[in-house]
Amino acid sequence: MMNERAYEHTKYFVEECGIRVAGTESVIKGSDYILDYYKKNGIKTETHEFDVPVCEILKSQLKVREKGDWVSLNHTPALFSRSTKPGGVTLPLVYVEDGSVANLRSGDVKGKAVLICRDAYMVYPDIKMYKRLKEFDVAAVIYTSGEGHWDVPYVYANFETMDEDYTIPTAVIHSSTAKEIVLNNVSEVFLDIQFNVSLKKSRNTLGIIEGSKYPEQSVVVCAHLDSTVGSTGAVDDATGVAVVMELARYYQELANKGIQPDRTIRFIAWSGHECGIHGSKFYLLDHPHIFDNISFVLNFDGIGSVLSNYSAVGGCTPKIEAKLNEITRSLDLDWPIVMEPAVVDALNFAAKEIAHITLFAGVGCGCHTKYDTMDLVSAAGFNSPFIFSKAVIDWAVGEDKIEHGFPPELAEALKETSKMYGWGLFGLV
Structure with a gap:
């Protein structure tokens, strides 16, 4: 029944709430649905409000000149990148492969737009690259999608640096379009990208089951409940929220039978994830006592798919990594537990070296596009995540002591990932 209920929760978020951009009413509608479900099942609830940046696309045109004619390209503007001047700009276009210093140096790119072959869904427009492009006086940048993406995904630059002089107009095109541009020696591009950015209220949604032995832990x-612009976010990440809801119900039912967890469990649906992991950031900053007493984080980001190839990515000590691998082996799950950075809400917890993992079902070719719908989700797809999650939570709530800390190389990699995008809490806590 958990699988079927998780499927129905997902369906509500996708079909009844629709596109759930943080700061809009659709997220609040989804939050209200979660709260109602928790209250009906006797689960203690809390909400946490915060300001979130909302980027409205007023206009977005991208054209290239081919054989004397201007041809419009299927594209997405990178949210929170710089708007062009009103009326747009016409620029020479230079292909610079992956945007390495060597390619930029040899490409005569000053005052021009550059085309960079880099999967913008996997590696968002980042501060490090913007600063590099600034050194070469690049005027605009176009990234590609991965070859397997079904459409051009929406991606985000950093809201907090959008007015810095190194942030430039940024667009994304499909890799197949980029291939045609290079093969046809296209050398001129027109961009007209206009945004309106405002701060609006959004909400994190919590269900809480108090611990019996260590309630302060x-x-x-x-x-995360929110989706990107242009996507109903079924796999990314309505399915994850659905699993959180059903796990809350499961552990509340155990508590009703007198089987309470030793530690408090906080079941949280974040908002503001897509635009810069804001929801988890502000929740932790606004609740320092809770932040200081978090023992373990189990995060979901892209699960419940019809087709899945699961892995868990995170940060912890070798001892905990070994324990998590022991859990997967005991369940006969051939899932790798990989210690490496991921740009997900768990990154905010990494600033205090809190043990964390994020469960992924594999890269979603429809994510951040109109194709992330219920067609990608099945009730059966929730089975393995529930089995794994129960085992991990049972261990985490009952373990006498869960040590914090990361190996030095991992700690540095997490810090550099946070610095690369300007996201996360490194340097703030």
Whole structure:
């Protein structure tokens, strides 16, 4: 029944709430649905409000000149990148492969737009690259999608640096379009990108089951409710929220039978994830006592798919990594537990070296596009995540002591990932 209920929750978020951009009413509608479900099942609830940046696309045109004619390209503007001047700009276009210094140096790119072959869904427009392009006086940048993406995904630059002089107009095109541009020696591009950015209220949504032995210590089980612009976010990440909801119900039913967790479990649906992991950031900053007493984080970001190839990515000590691998082996799950950075809400917890993992079903070719719909989701797809999650949560709430800390190389990699995008809490806590 958990699988079927998780499927129905996902369907509500996708079909009844629709596109759930943080700061809009559709997220609040989804939050209200979660709260109602928790209250009906006797689960203690809380909400946490915060300001979130909302980027409205007023206009977005991208054209290239081919054989004397201007041809419009299917594209997305990178949210929170710089608007062009009103009326747009016409620029020479230079292909610079992956945007390495060597390619930029040899490409005569000053005052021009550059085309960079880099999967913008996997590696968002980042501060490090913007600063590099600034050194070469590049005027605009166009990234590609991965070859397997079904459409051009929406991606985000950093809201907090959008007015810095190194942030330039940024667009994304499909890799197949980029291939045609290079093969046809296209050398001129027109961009007209206009944004309106405002701060609006959004909400994190919590269900809480108090611990019986260590109530001040928390295990966080979480996923993000919001979706990108242009996507109903079924796999990314309505399915994750659905799993969080059903796990909350499961552990509340155990508590009703007198089987309470030793530690408090906080089941959290974040908002503001897509635009810069804002929801988890502000929740932790606004609740320092809770932040200081979190023992473990289990995060979901892209699960419940019809087809899945699961892995868990995160940060912890070798001892905990070994324990998590022991859990997967005991369940006969051939899932790798990989210690490496991921740009997900767990990154905010990494600033205090809190043990965390994020469960992924594999890269979604429809994510951040109109194709992330219920067609990608099945009730059966929730089975393995539930089995794994129960085992991990049971261990995390009952373990006498869960050590914090990361190996030095991992700690540095997490810090550099946060610095690369300007996201996360490194340097703030």
